[in-house]
Structures are given as structure tokens and as C-alpha cells.
Amino acid sequence: MSRIVYLNGEYLPEAEAKISIFDRGFVFADAVYEVTSVGGGKLIDFEGHVARLARSLGELSIKAPLTREELLAIHRELLARNDLVEGLVYLQISRGNAGDRDFLFPAEDVAPTVVLYTQTANLVESPKAATGIKVISVPDIRWGRRDIKTVQLLWPSMAKMAAKKAGADDGWLVEDGFVTEGTANNAYIVKDGKIITRALSNDILHGITRAALLKYAAEAQFEIVERNFTIAEAQAADEAFITGASTFVTPVVEIDGVKVGAGVPGPIAARLRELYIEEGRKAAI
Template identity: 50%
Template sequence: MSRIAYVNGRYVPHGSAMVHVEDRAYQFADGVYEVCEVFGGRLVDETRHLDRLDRSLRELRIPAPMDRRALLTVMRETVARNRVRDGLVYLQVSRGVARRDHPFPDPPPAPALVVTAKSLSAAAGDKAAASGVSVITVPETRWARPDIKSVSLLPNVLAKQQAKEAGAREAWFVDPEGRVLEGSSTNAWIVTHDGKVVTRQADTHILRGVTRAAVSDLIGRRNLTLEERAFTVEEAKAAAEAFITSASSLVIPVVRIDGAPVADGQPGPVATALRKGIHDVTEMSHVVTPPFV
């Protein structure tokens, strides 16, 4: 079955889905996006994702393309038309189409909306989690507001490619003081030897990950101790465990940092348990039913 995309009011074949050459996301990265997990045919944590989308739009002064109920209908319909049981739904909102000029267009155009969905292999994620992954560290090169989920991702792309070329899964951005910020597409965590679970505080230097929030909830439910603070690369290398979180990977143990093993170089019990229990604390939408056409 061919994939289907939603583009500015129409469901179209994925292979012929197009936006205008003067869409401001294309020419200026003037847009925002969200990626929501689909698990068992359900949207995961849709409220948190759309709350974050609203915040990103406000920060860039882009109006919402439609109200929340309509947007959820489009997301669910896109998931259904693509028959996704386990995977991701991606939505992107740009300021719209206008003659190329740096200031906001006046009068403002209608925001442009694109939604796609794709299946992912749950087995592949489980395999990565079972063996653990490697990360490398790279200097912070992004703009000063990575807390806004904008489509301006070139530094993230370059960091991810550097990780790939080094045989690693992820790259952690590090500030000039040697403190870990977050990954190119994930939040970063460590577990100290006295059992504290540590991740950087949610300020303007990192993205407020939806899966990060769910893991924080799960930590509280499991009576573990959460510390939201900066940690250094050296502290991470000396930690009992490390892991990464995102909507696409959930919780994945990190077993090597810059080539050095974390503890015994094997996935640790805290990260493993958090991955197993993550859907116990996430919001689940109703089951999305594929169309019979």
C-alpha cells in the first residue's frame, strides 16, 4: 500500500506530496514540528505534544493552522490511512507561503500544515535497547533557543552524521563548561552510583522532551530519586548507567561514551526498567481504525 500525506487540506500520495517553493519553512526554516509515537494504533501523549506545539508556535508568532480537535482528527486520519500500528506521526507547521523577504509577511499568509505517518519496527528498537548504544560528544553549535522545536536542524544533522561516521547512535551536545546539554534528537540521562537519575533541567538550552516528561513521571512512580541538573561529560563516563530518550526510541541504554564503556559496558537495570514501564505512564488516545478502502 502506498503511503499517504496530508498537505494543506488534502490527503495525497506520499510520492507526489509537495509544498510551494516559497514556503517559508523551505527558504528560512520558519516553521516548527512535532513527532508523536504511535503504539498499538494509538497516539501516545498527544496532549503533551500539542501543548508543546502550541508553545513553539507562540514563540515564533505563527498562528495555529486549525484548532486542536481538527488537528487531532488529521493526525489520526493520517495514521489510519497509512495503517500504522507502531511508528510515528510527523506534523510540520510553517508561517506559510509568501514572496521571499526576511520580515514576517504583511498581510500574513495562512500557515502551512503537513502531516505524515510511518511504521517502525518495534523489534529493532528492542534489539538496540538490549545491547545498548554508543554516543559521542560534540561542541554546542546550535542557536540559542533549542527549546523551540523549530525545523532549523542543520547542526543536529551534522552532529548525527558525525556520530554515524564514528559508529555511534547519537551525539551529545556539550557546552563550553563541559556540561552535557542533550542529544541531536534525544534527551540525555545518567544514573549515579547512589541511584539518582539525573537529566539537565528543562531550560532554554534543551528541548522539553515529551518522553523525558513521561520518564520523569515514571521515576516518581517507581520511588526513584530524580535530579534535574547539569552533568559533565566526565561525570557521565563515570556513571553507573546512561541512557537517551525520545518519542522515536523511547528509552535506550548508553553503554559507551566517546569510545569509553559506561560501567561494565552493558545496559543497566534502571534504564531497562524505565523502558519496560514507559507506556504505564503515557496518555493513550483511542485506537485508530484503518479505512477499508
């Protein structure tokens, strides 16, 4: 059965959803996006995603086309129309179609393009959570505003392909000798019981799963240290893991061919994953 998607106020079969070739999301990657997890038919961390969406739109001077309440209603309608119990809702807003290609922003009366669709995914019982993933280091050559969740994802896509070619699952991006983040996730190591992750700045995406997990971890009395770390330090750590809307908490068991700890998922990452799923389900709407 064809998915039902949302496009500019309409719910359509995916094959009928059309966007102009002049849309700035297509021509300039002039667009932002969010991905919200779905568990038990409910939205996980929805408020965080809406808040970050508003921030991303504001940083790019794209007018917000929908209110929080309207976005929630659309998300829920898509879940119902597609019978989605577990998976993801993808949302993208571009600056719209100005009718031609021009580097200058269009007039303010050009409406943004809004797209939402669902994807089925096995989030809770993900096989990678049980086995852990392998990562390789890749130079971070992205633009300087990674805190804005734009659709400019060519380099992360290329890094992901480089990892696949090397027999790994993902890439950890490295700048000035330090890990920034993964291709689509935030990066962490564990040493002597401490959870270590890079502090928020323009250098990394302000992960919604990251924020929720660190809150839950702090409430559970875990010690959290926000600072830079190197690949060598990560290889020597007791554990490593990533977080993201599509991965929750997933252990990293190998970095550039070197096993992390015993080379298997560790107890802290496992506990944090349990904690995130448990608390995320409680707070889901």
C-alpha cells in the same frame, strides 16, 4: 503502496503533495514540528505534543492553523488510511508562502503550511534498546532557543553524521563543559540509584517523553536530580540513557570510547523503559 499524507486540508498520495519553493519552511527553516509515537494503533503522549506545538508556534508568532480536536482527527485519519499500528506521525507547520523571498514576516493573511505524514518504525522491540547505543561528544553550537522545536536541525544532523563516521550511534552535545542533550533526544545518567538529567531551560528541548518518563519514575519512587553533568561524570556513571518519541528509553553503553558501567544496558534504564511503555500504552488515545 504509496503513503497518504496530509497537506493543507487535503489527503494525498505522497507523490502528489507539493509545496511552493517560496514556502518559508524551505527558504528560512521558519517552521516548527512535532513527532508523535504510535503504539497499538494509538497516539502516545498526544496531549503533550499538542501543548508543545502551541508553545513553539506562539514563541515564533505563527498563528495556530488548527485546533487540538482538528489535529487529533487528522492524526487518526492518517493512522487509518496508512494502516499504521506502530511508528510515528510527523507534523510540520511553517509560516507559509508569501510569494517571494523576504526576511520580513509576510502579512497576517498568509496561511501557514501544514504537513503531516506517517512512518513505520519498530519502537517497542527496537534492537538498540537491547544492545544500547554508543555516543560521542560534539560541541553544541546551535542557536540559543533550543526550547522551541523548530526545523533548524542542520547541526544535529551534522553531529549525527560525525557519530556515524566515528563508529557511534549518536552525539551528545556539550556547551560550557556540560552535556545539553543528544541530537534528537534528552540525555540522562544514573549514579547510586539517582536519575540525573539537565534541568529545563532555553538550552534544551522540553522533551515530551522526558516529561512523561520523569512523572512515571517519580510515581515509582525513583529519585530524580535535575542538574548539569559533564562527559567525564557520564563516563563514570553506573548507567546512561536517552529518551525521545522515536527511542522511548534507550540505554547508552559507551561515551567517547569509554564504557559506561559494565558496558551493557543497566537495570534501571531497562526498568524505566518497561515503565514508560506500560504507562504510555495505558494513556494512549
